Amino acid sequence: MPWQIKCIEHNCGEQTWARNIVELIADHRDAEGWFLCKCGKPGYVEKSFPLQEAGEFWEPFLKGIIPHGEPGEIYQPFVFLVGDNPSGPADSVWFSYYKDLRASGGRLKLGYGPGGPPVLGMRRVADLVGKLVDLHCLTLHDLTQR
Numbered sequence: 001m002p003w004q005i006k007c008i009e010h011n012c013g014e015q016t017w018a019r020n021i022v023e024l025i026a027d028h029r030d031a032e033g034w035f036l037c038k039c040g041k042p043g044y045v046e047k048s049f050p051l052q053e054a055g056e057f058w059e060p061f062l063k064g065i066i067p068h069g070e071p072g073e074i075y076q077p078f079v080f081l082v083g084d085n086p087s088g089p090a091d092s093v094w095f096s097y098y099k100d101l102r103a104s105g106g107r108l109k110l111g112y113g114p115g116g117p118p119v120l121g122m123r124r125v126a127d128l129v130g131k132l133v134d135l136h137c138l139t140l141h142d143l144t145q146r
Contacts, residue, residue: 002017002018002019003017003020003028003045004016004017004045004046005018005036005037005043005044006044007039007042007043008044009039009041012037012039014039015038016028016036021098022100024065025065028043029064032064032135033066033067033131033135034063034064035063042063044061044086045061045062046059046061046062046086047060047061060080060082060083060084060092061082061083061085061086062080062094064081065078065080066078066081066131068118069097074100074101075097077095077096077118077120078096078097078118079093079096079128080093080096081093081135081137090137093128095117097117099111
């Protein structure tokens with residue numbers, strides 16, 4: 001499934017595409033994980049999913065990805081950094097994964113649908129929280145308020 005990254009700058013005019021989730025993660029993010037347009041500015045991926053409620057949709061703006069898999073493993077969990085609009089902050093994380101069995105004659109499967117969410121070990125959850133603090137999606141104050 002191809003992924004189109006739209007530029008945060010509406011007058012950019014570039015077309016940025018990734019052929020699949022592996023390419024999106026490997027080739028279309030900055031060092032912190034935020035999506036980039038070909039022009040080098042921040043980008044986002046628009047998605048739309050029908051909800052069970054008639055006529056309603058969830059329309060997230062995917063702004064980046066934080067991978068949590070081990071290099072070379074078939075199963076690769078990650079989180080999308082999600083916002084409610086193209087120019088606002090990422091204020092949610094969406095847990096997902098892919099399995100890449102193409103090397104053994106299988107296929108590439110993105111797992112945010114049936115089959116359930118990925119399972120992350122506690123250390124990975126702590127790493128994720130630390131990364132969200134580093135990206136200013138969470139503050140240390142957020143972590144101490146319960």
